[in-house]
């Protein structure tokens with residue numbers, strides 16, 4: 001390992017370790033990450049959003065300080081923070097976050113810089129995951145990547161020419177609400193026909209429930225009785241892995257929807273890699289085979305050249321490693337507020 005103190009002596013030009021935060025609705029994770037993408041210290045705290053914004057930010061700052069202390073990082077080492085909502089990385093404001101009730105127009109960058117005394121860079125969590133996969137994961141060595149994160153919701157991020165696509169207010173890459181079917185099913189965003197309404201955990205559960213209600217035989221009622229809880233994406237995946245035809249058909253539908261969307265994103269961005277992340281990738285070929293088939297049907301001539309559609313390589317750490325990239329890029333630009 002490189003000596004960590006070189007980053008302290010010369011933060012603008014020789015950063016070799018930075019600090020990263022992935023703030024989720026349930027956990028805040030902090031890490032010290034080398035420029036090569038190796039996590040050398042980790043800390044985690046419950047988000048406990050009910051305690052209020054200041055308490056959450058105090059816990060985030062505490063986790064960062066502990067991660068820094070664990071590997072002896074100095075006070076100037078920068079921090080990148082991935083946030084679960086609409087973030088403007090230029091003015092450092094979180095506009096809105098569905099899992100952080102009451103957080104509206106919060107100047108998170110200033111509030112964290114005040115607590116930490118370190119330069120802080122912000123980004124959306126799925127944009128950060130795109131950065132992480134591009135620099136350290138499924139897109140390593142490429143310059144053009146589309147990341148689609150499919151879990152309870154669907155989001156994404158786009159790297160074009162080696163840069164994260166931000167748009168006017170940092171909101172670009174909202175791939176989950178790309179409309180793939182006019183008059184399609186209702187989406188949680190209040191519109192219809194979005195990718196999320198076809199392929200998210202809740203959409204998969206909805207489709208499975210609809211077939212059960214229609215009397216299609218399935219293992220799902222027994223699995224539900226055995227395990228308790230609700231019908232959800234992971235349970236449908238489990239049933240499909242046990243060769244339940246209803247579950248296999250539902251996952252195939254989600255895969256085809258992703259394939260159609262991936263074709264559109266390929267036409268718009270001409271990427272080298274489309275990386276799919278989130279809980280849904282546990283379904284493996286049950287999702288990816290129909291995805292690849294639908295993609296191949298839809299792609300215009302030439303767009304399949306040098307295109308790979310692959311599962312995320314970083315899994316749960318994509319956002320955290322992408323937050324490290326935010327810190328590194330911020331330091332390289334020398335535009336940190338305090339840098």
Ligand SMILES: [Zn+2]
Pocket residue numbers: 176177187188189190191192194196197
């Ligand atoms: Zn939507």
